[in-house]
Amino acid sequence: MGDHEDEQPRHGGDGDQPAGRSRRFPALRRAAAAPRRAGRHTGVRRIGVTLAVLVVTLAGVLLGALAGGQVGTDIGPFHAKLSVSPAASGGTTIQIPPLGALLLNSHDGPTHLTVELGALDQSRVEALLDDPASLNRATQSAVDEVTDGVLRLGLRTLGATVLATLLLALLVFRNTRRAAWAGGLALLITAGSLGTAAATMRPQAIEEPTYEGLLVNAPAIVGDVRKIANDYTRYAEQLQRLIGNVTQLYTTVSALPVYEQQPGTTRVLHISDMHLNPAAWQLIRTVVEQFGIDVIIDTGDITDWGSEPEASYVGSISLLRKPYVYIRGNHDSGRTAAAVARQPNAIVLDNATTTVAGLTIAGIGDPRFTPDKSTSPAAGGLNPPTADELITTGDTLAATIRSSPQPVNIALVHDPAAAGPLSGTCPLVLSGHTHRRQIEKLPEVPGQQPTTLMVQGSTGGAGLRGLEGEEPTPLAMTVLYFDQEKQLQAYDNITVGGTGQAQVNLERTVINQPLTTPPTPTPTPTR
Template sequence: MDGQQNDEPRRDRDGKTPPGRPRRFPLTRRSASHPDGGWRLGLRRFAVAVAILVVTLVGVLAGVVAGGNVGTDIGPFHARLSVSPTTDGGTTVNIPPLGSLLLDSHGGPTQLTVELGALEQSRVEALIDDPASLNRATQSAVDEVREGVMRLGLRTVGSAVLATLVLALLVFRDTRRAAWAGGLALLITAGSLGTAAATIRPQSIEEPRYEGLLVNAPAIVGDVRKIADDYTRYAEQLQRLIGNVTQLYTTVSALPVYEPDPGTTRVLHISDLHLNPSAWQIIRTVTEQFGIDVVIDTGDITDWGSEPEASYVGSISLLEKPYVYIRGNHDSGRTAAAVARQPNAVVLDNTTTTVAGLTIAGIGDPRFTPDKSTSPASGGLSQPTADELITTGEKLATTIRSSPRPVDIALVHDPAAAGPLSGTCPLVLAGHTHDRQINTLPEVPGQQPTTLMVQGSTGGAGLRGLEQEEPTPLAMTVLYFDQEKRLQAYDDITVGGTGQAQVNLERTVIAPPPTTPLGATPTPTPTTISPTPTPTR
């Protein structure tokens, strides 16, 4: 029809092909016995198997990432356990902000990560008050870890199989193939965890490797057992020390020597906390009991300036008082940024601020040298370092002279930078040396005298303070300024000492200067208060 040839063979009325016409057959699939058919069928089955394997691996990975973690309590800590794929096994114990312990605990393609979170205050207090509870917590910690790992394994297997089944159904839309993928996921996940369990090495806890701050812990603190014993004795005193500080405030308030005016501004000067968590407890107590208006920190709040240490500065916000800070040589730019994120903190770096009526100027230390060689005991400054610090002091002096408001207090970390500030302001605060000192800077003719107050270590020098037979005591100073923002008195507070739970306070009252020529130095009148030490040996 229409000139087109019909390839279909003509048939008679009975449906048979007329004689002489070739009979044609419809196309059919080649049988499996045919050489080409077997090859194609095998290739197709291989492709399906590879697709199931790929879907299974993706599903297992997604399931492990989504569900391969559990929270558990280990003693007073809330910890999070998680697993992840790896090539050589092992366990990582993260201890913010100190760093990590790496344990060669097992083989296989599974890594266990233990993230120790915050201490629960109620549980810690209960352990401190009841030594029997502390022993029970130590014994039960192993069982708690074992229970957490078992729950983690079951959750990981279930999550991996479920994620694989869902993914396989979405990809293949075939229940049989989804079942194959789910079974394979179960085999892979359970096999990996079983391999880890079969190759566990309990002795690995005795040979940990360190990362972060903990890399330097053995070199800094020496014999771990000796330090642990010393620190345990030291930690046992904290509760008694805080109670002594509270009693101390009552004693100080009754002193007839000096009574602060209602308009007095109280400043707490701290420095060199060096990651000591005990320091925050004392700082909070003093801030509350002494009615502090502003806290000034002259640097070295951390030890190594690393990212994990940033969580340590979170306690600043708990003070609920203005917190003025400059960077020390152990503090990095990340440390300063973490402090600046606190809602009540002000970070000064060759800048000025006015807080609680006081105009304060400060500059960070020009160095970032957190290694042990830069500790105060390492010796004097090299000439290039001394020149660098003097240049830093000169920069701050220029900023102070150009300030629209007279500066009441200047802040530097290393007292070696304070020389150029003579005559620019009445008071310079510093730290760094871990040794409390008070001096008058060399006077500049025609300029007001400048007092330099160097703070001890409010953190007891951190881990370094435990190297000695007795830990370095915690030091801080309360400064009293009158309504004209002149320093009227100060209380030097010293807390701690191994073997004695003791708080000492030395009050110095600065007599008002008589009508003498400009440059006369006021005479301080010290008063020392030492509450009775309580032996704890």
């Protein structure tokens, strides 16, 4: 018993320690593992919070850019809206409703600039057209206006994205510290994006746009500005030499078909579609002097846009010191016609007749004013409303001719499509518009005299548009010879070749056969 009693405390004392540790070991393990689990939980939580702040920041930047990333500004006569938006790549879109858009590869970075040209301010447009000085100032200040608008857009976008991000972060986290982190990150992202765009800006991108919508036809209408400028300089230099060569035309008349001019011959110079080409005036003056011209007839499109600044171009009419009979083309406005009428030697016809140098001339202006249209006829022809409008114009002039007390020798229309109703009213109709010479007989009216239509090329070489091809459009004009009875006896087609040709051609046709028979050209090269 004693032994048993002695062993029990020893058993209980010595054996109880391992058994106790064994029972307490899971708790110790849990206690030891708790800091590690807390650390992992804290790390995951921090990553989650960081991702949440980043997501909220990106959402705030997007919302702020869409809501506040736009400003309105005046660019010349336009009221424009500038806006910036997140994008996979940079660039600029210039929207010109309803014509389409120009796409410019203007910069890199995740921001896209959109410039939408809105409505024209009519009062500003009229002020610009009336005052050439203000027009010059407007073109010079346009760049400054765009720059100012873009700077205001950048600051507004920066403020809008930061504010939107702060509000969104406060709403989501309800924690000012996290909201502050989100706002700072939004500031960094927006400033970095805008800074990248500014640092990679390519101003030359404006010279190489991509066209969308109806503006895909813009290169064919307006052309490459740099190419036109370069070609025009080269063209003008050669044209000076060509114009001097016109003086040699008389020395080669002996090689042309013989036409004995009678003492009472009236010489008419037919020009058309000058389109603001300044070199055309010098050529016209040379021909007027060398050929002894009595009357100049201009069948329209003397300007391109019919604006007030262009009106100064017609001042050269008075220097010709010969009667100048003019009708308005579709590129000429009422202002243009008024400017021509102010020249002391000019006569503007608009459904009226006049007698000059013994010739009775009737003329009417084009019913359209479409300065934004191409001068060349569309491949598909005229649409029905326009064709009807032109035919009505021809009918109106035909009625005026029939009521004239004097028989009309020459009728003038700008577009040959208006000439049909004039058949039988007079022997000759002159027109332009197509920039291509053409002679044809109008369908005869029973019991009426036959009528010939002569379409002139472009005396201005189609203006700047004519410089787009490999060779500029040649300058064209025609000298018409009328006898004492005011019947057309002969005509000389004069053509000043384009760049690289360096020649002036004169083709004389003596009318001893119907005009519908193609004349035999006799070119007279002068170098």
